[in-house]
Amino acid sequence: AINVESLKVLSEKYPKPSYRFGYGTAGFRMKAELLDSVVFRSGIVAALRSKKLDGKVIGCMITASHNPAADNGIKLVDPLGEMLESSWEAHCTAIANAESNEEIIDYIHTMVNNLKIDLTKPANVVIGRDTRPSGKGLVEAFIDGLKVLDATYTDHGILTTPQLHYITRCLNTAGTPEAYGEPTAEGYYKKLAAAFKVLVEGKNKLSPLILDCANGVGAPKFKEFLPYLGDALSCKIVNDDIDNPVNLNLNAGADYVKVQQRAPVGLKTAPNERYASFDGDADRLVYYYQDDDGTFRLLDGDKIAGLAAMFIIDIVKAAGIDSISVGVVQTAYANGASTQYLRNTLNVPVSCVPTGVKYLHHEATKYDVGVYFEANGHGTVLFSPTALKTIYSTEGSTPAQAVAVRSLRALSEVINQAVGDAFSDLLLVEAILTQRQWTPKVWDQAYTDLPNRLVKVVVKDRSIFKTVDAERKLVEPAGLQDAIDAIVLKFRDGRSFVRPSGTEDVVRVYAEAATRPETDELAFRIGGLVF
Numbered sequence: 358a359i360n361v362e363s364l365k366v367l368s369e370k371y372p373k374p375s376y377r378f379g380y381g382t383a384g385f386r387m388k389a390e391l392l393d394s395v396v397f398r399s400g401i402v403a404a405l406r407s408k409k410l411d412g413k414v415i416g417c418m419i420t421a422s423h424n425p426a427a428d429n430g431i432k433l434v435d436p437l438g439e440m441l442e443s444s445w446e447a448h449c450t451a452i453a454n455a456e457s458n459e460e461i462i463d464y465i466h467t468m469v470n471n472l473k474i475d476l477t478k479p480a481n482v483v484i485g486r487d488t489r490p491s492g493k494g495l496v497e498a499f500i501d502g503l504k505v506l507d508a509t510y511t512d513h514g515i516l517t518t519p520q521l522h523y524i525t526r527c528l529n530t531a532g533t534p535e536a537y538g539e540p541t542a543e544g545y546y547k548k549l550a551a552a553f554k555v556l557v558e559g560k561n562k563l564s565p566l567i568l569d570c571a572n573g574v575g576a577p578k579f580k581e582f583l584p585y586l587g588d589a590l591s592c593k594i595v596n597d598d599i600d601n602p603v604n605l606n607l608n609a610g611a612d613y614v615k616v617q618q619r620a621p622v623g624l625k626t627a628p629n630e631r632y633a634s635f636d637g638d639a640d641r642l643v644y645y646y647q648d649d650d651g652t653f654r655l656l657d658g659d660k661i662a663g664l665a666a667m668f669i670i671d672i673v674k675a676a677g678i679d680s681i682s683v684g685v686v687q688t689a690y691a692n693g694a695s696t697q698y699l700r701n702t703l704n705v706p707v708s709c710v711p712t713g714v715k716y717l718h719h720e721a722t723k724y725d726v727g728v729y730f731e732a733n734g735h736g737t738v739l740f741s742p743t744a745l746k747t748i749y750s751t752e753g754s755t756p757a758q759a760v761a762v763r764s765l766r767a768l769s770e771v772i773n774q775a776v777g778d779a780f781s782d783l784l785l786v787e788a789i790l791t792q793r794q795w796t797p798k799v800w801d802q803a804y805t806d807l808p809n810r811l812v813k814v815v816v817k818d819r820s821i822f823k824t825v826d827a828e829r830k831l832v833e834p835a836g837l838q839d840a841i842d843a844i845v846l847k848f849r850d851g852r853s854f855v856r857p858s859g860t861e862d863v864v865r866v867y868a869e870a871a872t873r874p875e876t877d878e879l880a881f882r883i884g885g886l887v888f
């Protein structure tokens with residue numbers, strides 16, 4: 358039953374500020390000091406979700422990813438480690454905005470009735486948080502929310518976001534044929550390390566990777582991981598200062614490197630070295646290197662998708678399996694040159710979906726092997742149950758085929774099936790580069806990115822911007838798309854689109870064109886239309 362007395366008492370601890378909250382593509386995310394009431398109430402929703410799913414374990418991650426240290430956020434995770442089902446996002450938003458205890462209670466009753474939730478069912482939740490100083494207090498608020506419905510929970514303390522997703526999936530699949538692994542950080546390390554070792558066995562080791570951890574949770578966790586990898590991976594960590602929270606994501610990390618198109622602070626690039634950056638909760642990864650002429654070269658999520666798709670197609674062929682098809686899912690932010698490469702060189706089907714992992718993930722499940730990446734470095738590769746069955750029931754009829762089958766199995770183990778994971782993606786890239794004995798420069802030669810620019814425009818009301826066609830076209834405000842089209846036409850290889858951000862109070866303008874100056878001018882002119 359609902360513990361109404363404790364709701365009233367606990368709710369006093371977490372008064373709601375006058376603010377309109379919205380559960381978006383990244384959950385709730387804002388200045389940490391605004392979050393107490395939201396997180397407390399999210400505890401109630403998490404418990405309801407678990408009861409609705411017959412006691413299945415729901416995940417809760419307290420993080421604001423690549424945002425500054427003063428921000429924080431909360432995301433709920435469904436049993437298989439996926440994002441919370443979209444219809445429940447609205448319930449989170451509604452409860453977060455309730456103006457009184459009575460309204461909260463009424464809303465719970467409405468949910469119980471409409472969704473036929475049996476309150477006598479158990480509720481189970483697992484919790485993780487990143488290194489933000491506000492995290493600890495927010496976890497306490499969340500746990501107080503759980504108490505309202507007597508939910509049981511395990512608090513795992515500091516974790517990367519993908520580790521929390523992994524643990525959630527393991528707990529819910531334990532003892533089934535889909536069992537995913539031991540539900541602990543240690544289980545995660547063991548599983549990934551074992552698979553990685555198979556992939557690099559007998560190959561010459563690459564030069565050390567230099568890894569920027571954005572002064573976030575990736576630093577202590579990757580250090581924890583390294584001993585499991587032994588000498589299979591050599592890696593030098595930079596930007597690992599989690600003791601001074603102001604440094605979190607400050608001029609460092611995957612988002613900074615991608616948006617600024619330059620190396621992070623604390624890292625001096627030299628030719629022929631290989632660099633990578635995590636974001637603040639270690640679910641995004643980008644690579645980069647310095648060209649012989651000193652130019653900074655980015656290998657972003659699109660480049661990772663291209664590398665992964667190329668490799669998987671080859672290895673499936675080498676294994677003598679022709680029944681497995683590979684597809685790639687992108688968003689409108691994918692570089693035009695990457696889409697061309699996938700379609701015309703690799704000959705793989707490419708789908709474009711709206712921004713937000715849930716859309717990418719969902720679309721990727723339609724392929725036997727679905728590779729999905731956002732240009733910003735968030736993504737993974739999904740193996741369908743049929744593909745897995747084929748991979749595990751094939752032995753290969755030649756020694757070469759047998760080796761390829763073994764690699765394919767290890768790939769499906771090294772890649773996090775629950776969510777995009779910077780650790781797991783890093784091992785995927787390192788394994789491919791090792792198997793091929795490629796430098797980042799060779800990897801980069803697959804195609805040349807079109808110059809591109811992403812700008813934020815602050816507008817009075819971003820909700821007036823309505824898009825269609827996977828966010829590539831505006832239908833409102835009326836006439837704006839025609840004006841955009843008219844400008845884009847004047848630029849060689851020009852492409853530009855405008856959409857409201859789902860995580861910040863801004864409108865984003867993306868532009869690409871044949872040259873850097875043309876790209877900048879295009880972005881500037883489209884930005885001027887929106888402003």
Ligand code: NG1
Binds near residue numbers: 382712731735861
């Ligand atoms: P918004 O703010 O909706 O553009 C950003 C990223 C997404 C995704 C989400 C969730 C860009 C252009 N957008 O979304 O790709 O990562 O945050 O964190 O990078």
Ligand code: ZN
Binds near residue numbers: 423
């Ligand atoms: Zn992140």
